[in-house]
Amino acid sequence: MTDTQTQQHTIIAWLEDKPSVLNRVTGLFSRRNFNIESLTVGHSEAKGISRMTFVASGTERDLQQVETQLDKLINVIHIANVTQEPTVIREMALIKVTTNSQTRGEIMQLVSIYHASVVDVDMTSLIIQIVAPEDRVDSLIQLLDQYGIEEMVRTGQVAMVRGSSRHGHSHGVATVAANGHATPDNGQNANGANGHTENANGVNGARA
Amino acid sequence: MSELKTGGQIIWESLIHEGVDVVFGLPGGAILPTYDDLYKYNYPIHHVLVTHEQGAAHMADGYARATGRVGVCIATSGPGATNLVTGLGTAYMDSTPLVAITGQVSKSLLGRDGFQEADIRAISMPVTKHNYLITDIRDLPDALKEAFYIARTGRPGPVLVDICKCVQQASMEFTYPTTVNLPGYRPNRLTPDPDVIDRVAQLLNEAQRPVIIAGQGVSMAGAEAELRQMAEKANIPVATSLLGVGTFPATHPLSISWGGMHGEAYCNYALQECDVLFAIGARLDDRLTGAFSTFAPKARIIHVDLDPAEMGKNLIIDTPVVADALLTLRALLPQVESNEHPAWLGQINEWRTDTTERDILAQETDELVAPYVMRQLWHATNQGNCTVVSDVGQHQMWEAQYFYHTKPRSLLTSGGLGTMGYALPAAIGAQMGKPQEEMWVIAGDGGFQMTMPELSTVMQERLPIKIAIINNGYLGMVRQWQDVFYNKRYVGTPLFNPDFVKIAAAYGIPGRAVTSKEDVFDAIRQAQNIPGPYLLDFQVEEFTNVYPMVAPGKSNADMIRRGRPVEN
Structure with missing residues (x-):
């Protein structure tokens, strides 16, 4: 990938579950002029750690800035760009479609083809739920549009790498820059003169 | 059971634990309990009363830059806190270690737009390395410990701790924490990868027209002596950034002063013509580089900085080195070969002579x-x-x-x-x-x-x-x-x-x-x-x-210069 090629990237960030963390992340996106297409955040498998998936478009260099700036936030524990990895990516949408006795059957067929489900029915509308990759959600929405979409909500994409967990929180905390490895602060730094006892959180620095 | 301490006492005791001897501030309603506790303490820390909180932040900044220690300023809620913002922004841009303590309205009044309430945590977010709003006294000791730790380690910066008045008045048993728990913050001194050092050494050894740019990071790492050794060993001319002034003696024969919008012309020529540029502890901002795409067009750029986000932020970097400046120079020194670069230094001296002839003092x-x-x-x-x-x-x-x-x-x-x-x-x-x-x-x-x-x-x-x-x-x-x-x-x-x-x-x-x-x-x-x-x-x-003078957005090659003296 060259520096000028724009591509969609899927990035996962593990965050400490603390007040204002989301504010820090979105504030960073806005002041660094990063354009984010979707963002979801929720609990991870580890207590006190939230997991955020976001999708952003840009060149490799743009995205490197997004990742390194985000990683500098104190409450951000780990970042993984999973764009190049085999990944399960899903988005959920709830779509309220106008129906009548003529169209209901056709719509139900579409729901079935898309492995979506109907979660609410009344005389004039249906609520359809779909959990699928983004392009399938787009495609269903396009088809349903002809019947009249009254309301819609999409969650944004969530992602998980396939296979054994290389990106779980417990494996992810030790990431440092690719060409550096960490050594404990030996106190020679003028700014770290009394920082010895705090190295309990130092890590071996190998990329997980 | 140990004695109960108020939030205000905890603040002062934490500062004493951190070795703070002076704070710069101006009191007001929401920080008064803390000021009152300073009175009770018989002034263990010298408080400098300022005339405006912006001054307090700059004083803490000047203290920190002069000494390398963390500077501390203190202000009340609302306008006291917002007056700090320019000083926080100044410290943030120049990576100064600073802790700002602000009073906040009591927790029960938060969000009610009461007198002198301002959301300084949100306001200061873009101009601090990190910040805190403390609404519960149990969170106070860790926050203060972390604030100092974050401010002085890694790439230093300002940290703000906003403390509700009720927290300052509450009390609890207090022992100052000995460790911090910050899983997302790993400010270790980074050793450069040996393979990367090999490549950097090779680039420097093969360079015909090398230049070093030294920034403030060299001083922060205490690496001035190593920088000088490397420059002298390989006879590489050294420019500095503006904040790097003083990291390399300006009177040294290899000094080429500093470059950029108002840097010396001969320095800018050297930067434009060099074939290998070794930048260390400098963030290469637009005032130094001119238009990014036109800077050092013939050079392969080596960029040493401990902040990975600086790599490639402004320029295309040939060899990024995310590492501590001192450890990098120590690793490089044995591998950098002695060199003379007579033609290159001769060329730079010609440019220097031209600069001297145009000097206003001449x-x-x-x-x-x-x-x-x-x-x-x-x-x-x-x-x-x-x-x-x-x-x-x-x-x-x-x-x-x-x-x-x-x-x-x-x-x-x-x-x-x-x-x-x-x-x-x-x-x-x-x-x-x-x-x-x-x-x-x-x-x-x-x-x-x-x-x-x-x-x-x-x-x-x-x-x-x-x-x-x-x-x-x-x-x-x-x-x-x-x-x-x-x-x-x-x-x-x-x-x-x-x-x-x-x-x-x-x-x-x-x-x-x-x-x-x-x-x-x-x-x-x-x-x-x-x-x-x-x-x-x-x-x-x-x-x-x-x-x-280089016009903003223009190349450093297009300098507006003072005319040469008229020949008689």
Whole structure:
């Protein structure tokens, strides 16, 4: 990938579950002029750690800035760009479609083809739920549009790498820059003169 | 069971644990419980009362830059906190370790828009490395411990701790934490990868026209000696960034001063022509590089910085090295081969000679110009054996051009944010941290007036700060842009100035106006010989501009330069 090629990237960030963390992340996106297409955040498998998936478009260099700036936030524990990895990516949408006795059957067929489900029915509308990759959600929405979409909500994409967990929180905390490895602060730094006892959180620095 | 401590007591005890000896602040309602606890403590920490909270933040900044320790400022809620913001932004841009403590309304009043409530956590988020809002006393000790840890480690920066009034008044058993739990923060000193060092050494050894750019990060890592060893071993010319001034002696034969918008022309030529550029501890911002795409076009750039986010932020980097400056130089030293580079150094000397011939000081004139003042000050201070705190504008550029800095941390200036009004309060902080140091403020007549009331703080603390105002009756640098880009339409730049000597006298500070060249050295000597503070009002020629000058967004190759002297 060259520096000028724009591509969609899927990035996962593990965050400490603390007040204002989301504010820090979105504030960073806005002041660094990063354009984010979707963002979801929720609990991870580890207590006190939230997991955020976001999708952003840009060149490799743009995205490197997004990742390194985000990683500098104190409450951000780990970042993984999973764009190049085999990944399960899903988005959920709830779509309220106008129906009548003529169209209901056709719509139900579409729901079935898309492995979506109907979660609410009344005389004039249906609520359809779909959990699928983004392009399938787009495609269903396009088809349903002809019947009249009254309301819609999409969650944004969530992602998980396939296979054994290389990106779980417990494996992810030790990431440092690719060409550096960490050594404990030996106190020679003028700014770290009394920082010895705090190295309990130092890590071996190998990329997980 | 140990004794209960109030939140206010916990704040002071934490500061004592961190080795803080002085704080700069101004009290108000929401921070009063903490101030009252300082009274109860029989003043274990010296509190410097400021006239405006911006001054408190700059003082903490100046203290930190001069000493390398964390500076601390303190303010009340609402306007007290918002007045800190310019100082926090200044510290953030220049990576100064600073802890700001602010009072906040009580938790029960948060979000009610009550008197003097401002969401300083949200306001300060973009200008701090991290910040806290403390609504529960149980979170206070960890937050204070973490604040100091975060401020001084890794790439340093300001941290703000906003503390609700009710937390300051509450009490609990207190022991200062010995560890921090910050799973997302790993500020270890990074050792460079050996393979990367091999490549860097190879690039440097094969270079025909190498240049080093040294930034403030070299001083933060304490790597000045190693930098010099490497430069001398391989005979590589060394430029600095503006904040890097002092990391490499400006009088050294390999020094090529500093580059950029108002850097020396010969330095800019060297940067444009070099084939390998080794930048260390400098973030390579637009004022140094000119238009990013045009900077050092022939060079493969090696960038050493401990902040991975600096890699490739502005420039395309050939070899990024995310590592500590000292550890990198130590690893490189044995691998960098001795070298002479006679042709390259000869070329640079030709450019240097051309610069010298165009020097304003080489022109015969009776007019008093700021560069002359700077050079005389350098002579009078035993060739720069002092700390200079400069403000922002033309005088700042002339100071950096004409005052040869030879020791680290001897120039304190707002490089990134470019904050006018920085110099006087920052010098107060620096002098508090280094009481024996000869401390000079150099400020323009515009910037000086922004924080001039801190003269009362100078007197209150009896600080022997010497102040040189470069008074040309204009917001000079802005006026210079109007000269060059706006056809001399001087909108909003002529100043109505007070008599600065009388202003100083009103505070009890002696001073003297200087209007002619002959009086400059004598006046500086007089300022030095009088114990305590002194103010010199250098009334300089009005329309002198700083050269060279690179227009914003242009290449450093396209400098506007002072003309050569007319040949007879």
